[in-house]
Amino acid sequence: MSFDFTALLPEGTPAPANRWSGFPEFNFVGGHIDNATVPVDDLRAAMDRALAREGADIATYSLRSGPQGYRPLRDFVAEKLNRYAGIETTGDDILLTSGSLQAMDLVNTLLLEPGDTVIVEETNYGGTFSKLRAMGVKMVPVALDADGMRMDALETALNDLAAQGIRPKYIFTIATVHNPTGTILPLDRRHRMLELAKAHSVPIFEDECYSDIVWANERPPALRALDDSGMVIHIGTFSKTVGPALRVGYINADWPVLGRLVALKKDAGSPALEQMMLAEYGIDRFDAHVRHCNAVLEGKLDALIDAVNEHFGTTVQFAKPPGGIFLWMKLPEGVTTPRLAAVAGAQGVAVNPGPDWSLEGDADRWIRICFANPPIETIRAGVAKLATICQAEFGVPEISGNVRR
Amino acid sequence: MSFDFTALLPEGTPAPANRWSGFPEFNFVGGHIDNATVPVDDLRAAMDRALAREGADIATYSLRSGPQGYRPLRDFVAEKLNRYAGIETTGDDILLTSGSLQAMDLVNTLLLEPGDTVIVEETNYGGTFSKLRAMGVKMVPVALDADGMRMDALETALNDLAAQGIRPKYIFTIATVHNPTGTILPLDRRHRMLELAKAHSVPIFEDECYSDIVWANERPPALRALDDSGMVIHIGTFSKTVGPALRVGYINADWPVLGRLVALKKDAGSPALEQMMLAEYGIDRFDAHVRHCNAVLEGKLDALIDAVNEHFGTTVQFAKPPGGIFLWMKLPEGVTTPRLAAVAGAQGVAVNPGPDWSLEGDADRWIRICFANPPIETIRAGVAKLATICQAEFGVPEISGNVRR
Incomplete structure (x- = not known):
């Protein structure tokens, strides 16, 4: 007779998933x-070179690079953030993650408790909403227009919360190639967002998963590039440029935040081969x-x-x-x-x-x-x-x- | 001036990690x-063949295999469980995970709530303890001897809990090459553990991370192999045989459990390259x-x-x-x-x-x-x-x- 697990499951556990059918x-x-x-041929060549040189290192957790992830890829990401987003940083302040979803989860785990409040763009990545709902966090939505988040609406939201004595934990924004609207926040709004955030002592959580995919091949500097106080936490991924089946994202933040995220990342490392291949592929290719x-x-x-x-x-x-x-x-x-x-x-x-x-x-x-x-x-x-x-x-x-x- | 995050952090948040120094x-x-x-040369060859044939599939989440993971590797794991552990299963009932730590987390998330009770070997993998403590779960330790978990002690523990009206959520066991004692539970104790578990309607959570590393190159059948009721959830990994920097583990369970674990796995897939390489490497090598x-x-x-x-x-x-x-x-x-x-x-x-x-x-x-x-x-x-x-x-x-x- 088949063992019945149902009485052991917490209340509200959903039924088993349907089997995937393609x-x-x-x-x-x-x-x-x-x-x-x-770019299959270039990736094959990169993977093969990296494995030939360092393949034996898979014998150790995190290769020889420690919990922040494969050092050559951290350096690549730092260079990419510099070239593409105007962020001056180094591989010392990069944490490589298993996709940008893990980056989101780590930031949320560090900062949020049930009952907390965050500010989000009213239209947003679906996972933003579902993750915050699952954590019991209140979302204050801010309207967008054709240029992304409206700064008048953000100001109103921050003032309203201040009037209620609520300090939101962060402003979440997909400032560059917003999901799903595709908008790119203009430079003047970026400066304004930083001003408002600073005035209210609310950090900014900047998600730039799609920011490399711009028809004009140029974009305004990231919010993190425009801030020198360490109030912006910046995350991104290689999913949309090289391939989403590769599970490599990253977080760039100052050490008081990054060093705590490193401590929270208890997965024994992100995928070695994907990190090695991307690093060897290199920023010029x-x-x-x-x-x-x-x-x-x-x-x-x-x-x-x-x-x-x-x-x-x-x-x-x-x-x-x-x-x-x-x-x-x-x-x-x-x-x-x-x-x-x-x-x-x-x-x-x-x-x-x-x-x-x-x-x-x-x-x-x-x-x-x-x-x-x-x-x-x-x-x-x-x-x-x-x-x-x-x-x-x-x-x-x-x-x-x-x-x- | 540097932005101060400390007031935003939940109480008890630890200080930033020290930077890794090798x-x-x-x-x-x-x-x-x-x-x-x-086996660097064989792995290189396997990776290259797989990328040449299917590299373009990294454009889609989870390749072409859906949320349970890369189908050829699921088939490999099923074959491995059959040959090594005597478990009759197929790739339909395998969930590939990002290391066996994620497998543990998924099983714990599915079954456990704060205040729940589980039975564990008194000496155990440190992560078992830290994960359960973090979840607020009570652990009832069972003593080991030179042959692993003592069945008289398990019986006493189950009876004591039953007398208090407590049904533990599972018996956690590293039955084959126990961490850290290295013991292998003999066949008669495996049968006895199943008998006791069945009598008390308590499932078994079997972790076999080290079970391939046996000097004699043979071992008793897994608990899951000896059970036909679906009461055993079995997890394992390639970390200890191919390399821990590769993040590939697996769960084998009947669909009422596995289908719920699939639904809980919200990481957009486990690493593609590591799954492709291992599958292509193949069970004979x-x-x-x-x-x-x-x-x-x-x-x-x-x-x-x-x-x-x-x-x-x-x-x-x-x-x-x-x-x-x-x-x-x-x-x-x-x-x-x-x-x-x-x-x-x-x-x-x-x-x-x-x-x-x-x-x-x-x-x-x-x-x-x-x-x-x-x-x-x-x-x-x-x-x-x-x-x-x-x-x-x-x-x-x-x-x-x-x-x-």
């Missing part, structure tokens, strides 16, 4: 990138690779926008983002995107419904479309199918591809 | 393995490699024991373990090992003091010596230095290397 046919979720852009990816991804985005225009016409609203791997799009009145996502998902078209990504009042009109992974033909066919499904379910768009349905 | 000269801690045994490692490690253990006999003589007690990478050794009366470890550590000789590894009354007489990493000459020199330090600090051993000190 990616959907039209996969517009999940933050995957373009398989064709993975990385530079050229990122420029190539950006050209490819902007082409895919343009194809997506063409398909959306063709199949949804003027019924949808969106702005072409300056970078990133998704389009954040508002569907016409009458459409509720959680239902659209469910119905479309059942037919092989996967999109993220707005409420997972936004605390806005009309979040359920929005969807997030990740366009990096599917080939252009698949993007076109998927958008056409999504429009057909939307029309069948909600009656809109009425006209698609210049054909009344 | 491994100690005589490194008898940390569970590292022998650099010379890492793994077999030959493990036999080679076992011969090398037993040689190192014998050298360690010779050095201990030479320098500590009859003042210490230990049994030669049948496998593993450590010697668990009792120092003479008057020695307290936390102080010995501190004094020796300051002089470059790192050992684990007993109280981190044992709840026994005389735990502070024991030390754990990891012998896998240092070369034999270093083992000899380190033991000699440890004896000298011990003599200087505690006056014992009086005679060392046949020389009165």
Whole structure:
């Protein structure tokens, strides 16, 4: 007879997951990138050189580099932060993590307790919300516009909290290539955010997972680059530039914070091979690779926008983002995107419904479309199918591809 | 001026870690393995073949295998569990993790709440204790003898708890090559443990991190192999056979448990390259490699024991373990090992003091010596230095290397 675990599980434990049955046919979720852009030959060569030289070091936890992670990759990250984000730092102040999700978890574990308050962009990475909710932390949302977080709204939020005697634990911002809106916060707003944060003694938690993916190949300095007080904690990843199956992210912060995060990281190290391969791949190849990816991804985005225009016409609203791997799009009145996502998902078209990504009042009109992974033909066919499904379910768009349905 | 984070930190947050300054000269801690045994050429070849064939798949989270991990490695683990531990399973019921520490964390997160009770071997992996303490879980220790957990003591513990109306959440056991004692639980005790566990409806959490490292190259079937009710959750790792810098562990359990652990694993996947390389390396090379490692490690253990006999003589007690990478050794009366470890550590000789590894009354007489990493000459020199330090600090051993000190 089968042993019954249910009485042993804490209250509210969900049922077992369904077994995974493969990616959907039209996969517009999940933050995957373009398989064709993975620089396989250069990565193979890098991995082989690194293993030949230092392969025997896998016999020791964390190679020969200690708990902050593989020193050559820390130096690479420091150089990348300098070149790309204007941050003056060294490998001494980098903590390599198992993806940027672990970076988020470590920062949250260090700073947050149940009942604490944080400030977040109102529309945000879904994981930001779910992690904070799971920790019992209150989120004060701040509105965005076409340039990212609104500084007037941030000021109001900080003043309101101060009036209640609440000091929020941090301002969380995806300032450069925001998820999901793709916005890049202009330099003047960055200075203003630092001013406000300083005036209220609230640190800034800056997540720059997508910040290398910018069509113009240039961007304003990171908030951390503009601050000299150590009040900004900066995290990033290689997931969106080299590959998300590699589990390597990083944290850059001053030692009073970083040294405590090192102590909290009790996983016996992040993956050795992925750290060795990326370090050996090197920043010059990385530079050229990122420029190539950006050209490819902007082409895919343009194809997506063409398909959306063709199949949804003027019924949808969106702005072409300056970078990133998704389009954040508002569907016409009458459409509720959680239902659209469910119905479309059942037919092989996967999109993220707005409420997972936004605390806005009309979040359920929005969807997030990740366009990096599917080939252009698949993007076109998927958008056409999504429009057909939307029309069948909600009656809109009425006209698609210049054909009344 | 530097931003002050201290007021934002939860009460009791420790100070920042010290910066890492390299491994100690005589490194008898940390569970590292022998650099010379890492099969670098075979691993390079495996990694290169896998990257050439499937490298582009790193563009998607978890490659093409979903949240349980890279399918070819799941199949390898299933085959390994079958050959080595007698467990009939398939890759469908394997969850690959980022090291076996994550496996422990997932199982603990699924089953435990503050105030819960678990049964543990009285002497145990230090991380077992620290993780359970951090979760606010009560540990009921069960004594060991030369054959591992004593079944009479387990029966008493289960009966005592039942008399108090307490159903423990699990019996945690490192049945095969116990950490730190190295004991292997005999088959009759395994059957008895299952009987007792079944009678009390308490699941077994079986950790087999070291179980491949056995001088005889054979071992009794795993508890999970002897159970057909799904009451055993089995975890293991490649850290001790291929390299701990690789972060790959695994869980094998029936779906009512495994499917819930999959849902709890929210790290966006375990490292891709390490999974690909190990799968491609393959079980036949793994077999030959493990036999080679076992011969090398037993040689190192014998050298360690010779050095201990030479320098500590009859003042210490230990049994030669049948496998593993450590010697668990009792120092003479008057020695307290936390102080010995501190004094020796300051002089470059790192050992684990007993109280981190044992709840026994005389735990502070024991030390754990990891012998896998240092070369034999270093083992000899380190033991000699440890004896000298011990003599200087505690006056014992009086005679060392046949020389009165």
